[in-house]
Amino acid sequence: MQVKFGNSMSDFVYLNGKYPPAIEAQVSILDRGFMFGDGVYEVIPVYSGKAFALEEHLERLQQSLDAVEIKNPFALADWQGIIQHLIEINTGAQDAAIYLQITRGVMEKRDHVYSREMTPTVLVMCRPVEFPSQDKNTRGVKAITQEDNRWGDCHIKSINLLPNVLLKQYAVDQKAAESILIRNGYVIEGSVSNLFIVKNDTIRTPPKGRNMLGGITRDLIIKICAKNKIVAQEKLISEDDLHDADEVWLTSSTKEIVPVTTLNQHKVGGGVPGPKWHQLIDLYQAYKQSVMRG
Ligand code: PDD
Numbered sequence: 001m002q003v004k005f006g007n008s009m010s011d012f013v014y015l016n017g018k019y020p021p022a023i024e025a026q027v028s029i030l031d032r033g034f035m036f037g038d039g040v041y042e043v044i045p046v047y048s049g050k051a052f053a054l055e056e057h058l059e060r061l062q063q064s065l066d067a068v069e070i071k072n073p074f075a076l077a078d079w080q081g082i083i084q085h086l087i088e089i090n091t092g093a094q095d096a097a098i099y100l101q102i103t104r105g106v107m108e109k110r111d112h113v114y115s116r117e118m119t120p121t122v123l124v125m126c127r128p129v130e131f132p133s134q135d136k137n138t139r140g141v142k143a144i145t146q147e148d149n150r151w152g153d154c155h156i157k158s159i160n161l162l163p164n165v166l167l168k169q170y171a172v173d174q175k176a177a178e179s180i181l182i183r184n185g186y187v188i189e190g191s192v193s194n195l196f197i198v199k200n201d202t203i204r205t206p207p208k209g210r211n212m213l214g215g216i217t218r219d220l221i222i223k224i225c226a227k228n229k230i231v232a233q234e235k236l237i238s239e240d241d242l243h244d245a246d247e248v249w250l251t252s253s254t255k256e257i258v259p260v261t262t263l264n265q266h267k268v269g270g271g272v273p274g275p276k277w278h279q280l281i282d283l284y285q286a287y288k289q290s291v292m293r294g
Contacts, residue, residue, distance in 0.1 A: 005092035006128045012089045014082050014124035019089060022125070031121050033103030035110055037160035039121075040064035044083070045253045046096040046126065047292050051083050053253075056216045061100065064157045070104050073120050082124055090126045097254055099125040101159060129254050137281065140261025140273050141177035143250065145239070146170065148181035148188050148211070155210050167191035177258070178250055180242070183211060187237040190250050193258070194218040195237070198247035198276045203232040217251040224283050247274035257281050 005011060009023040032038035042064075044057045051057075058079050065072050074082070083100075087093050105118035150163040168191040171179040178190040187206060189195050194215040196205045203225060208214045225232035242248065246269045248260040257280055259273035 005090045005096075005126075008127070011126065012086065013126075014086050014122070016122055019086070025123070027121060027123070028106045030106045030108070030110075031103055032105060032107055032114065032118075033101070033121060033159060035107075036112070037158065037162075038068075038114070039101055039103030039159045040068060040070065040157050041099065041101040041159050042157060043253050044098040044100065045129065045131070046087060046093060046098060047131075047288060049087055049094050050292055051087070051098060052288065052291065053216050053220065054080065054083065056219070057100075057253075060157065060214065060216065061102075063155075065102065067153070067156045068104075068158070069114075069116060070102060070120055073102070073122055086124055086126045093126050093128070095129055095131055096126050097129045099123075099127060103159070132255060132258065134281070137256075137258060138273055140259045140268075140271075141250075142175065142262040143178045143180050143190070143248070143260045144171055144174055144176045144264055145182055145242070146179040148183040150181070153210055154188075154212050155208070155214060157213060164191045176262075178260075180248075180250075180260075180263075182239050185239055187239065187242050188212050189215075190252075193250040193252040193255065196221065196232075196247075196249040196251065196257075197237055197242060197245035198249075198274060199241065199245050201276065203230065203276060203280075204235050204237060204241075205232065206237050207234040215251060215253075217253055217256065220287070221251060221257065221280060221284065224280070224287055228283060230279075245269075247276055249277055249280075257284055 010021045012019050013022050013025050015025045042057045042061045045052045083098055101123045103121045104114055105120050146167055167179040180190055181188045189212045222232050248268050250258045259277045261268055261271050
């Protein structure tokens with residue numbers, strides 16, 4: 001029986017060596033992911049049935065795994081094979097996102113202390129995504145600022161996302177799309193995104209460090225800027241810089257580059273997406289096309 005892609009119950013997933021429909025895929029209650037949020041993840045965009053920036057995502061996965069002492073169960077080629085197969089068996093998966101989660105595995109008893117010999121639990125899902133259309137994006141979104149109350153190791157893409165969940169939910173409850181997080185007077189990132197500002201035609205994003213997730217989209221934008229001789233600084237952004245910016249953007253694998261047109265109660269720039277955003281989104285789309293063709 002062929003099932004249309006997009007039914008979250010019947011789409012196929014990868015779980016520990018098998019490809020069951022999601023509804024049949026089961027994990028033990030003794031899994032440390034369930035008990036402690038002890039695991040890491042990745043979200044990889046799929047355009048026209050092809051995973052985008054896959055090697056970059058798998059490299060970041062390796063960094064997250066190393067940081068929490070979980071052994072990578074697969075080599076690069078194995079990951080590529082699993083992901084390609086999953087896209088193929090989910091007939092119709094064209095615009096989608098791969099969700100990949102590795103937990104430390106199943107333990108015998110609940111204990112904070114872990115063994116380094118555990119067999120990790122590996123889950124990969126392929127879910128439909130509606131990437132933002134040019135039209136939707138040109139309306140821009142509202143964002144609010146909030147204190148960053150997360151832990152000190154935000155460079156790890158941990159499945160332990162409760163602070164991010166609460167920060168994002170708070171934004172949505174305020175009729176905003178995202179919370180922009182401030183730590184010690186400096187802008188770090190969004191609850192589910194990285195951040196760029198533009199001031200006097202200069203693009204700026206905070207430097208990478210332990211307090212933020214080094215986004216693949218962020219890195220790509222910096223690369224695209226360099227290739228096109230557009231200045232993009234990796235430099236601290238104070239809360240004042242943010243409020244004084246001509247443009248503010250949020251970036252992530254599933255939302256790409258989103259212009260913020262309202263920040264708290266105020267318009268950003270003229271209250272419409274600015275010229276630099278228009279330039280970068282065109283360059284980003286062109287880069288995507290060239291990579292997917294090649
Ligand atoms: N998250 N910062 C945080 C806290 C994020 O959760 C994300 C994306 C990013 C952007 O990273 P990237 O460009 O590699 O997607 C930055 C994903 C999409 C998620 O959790 O669903």
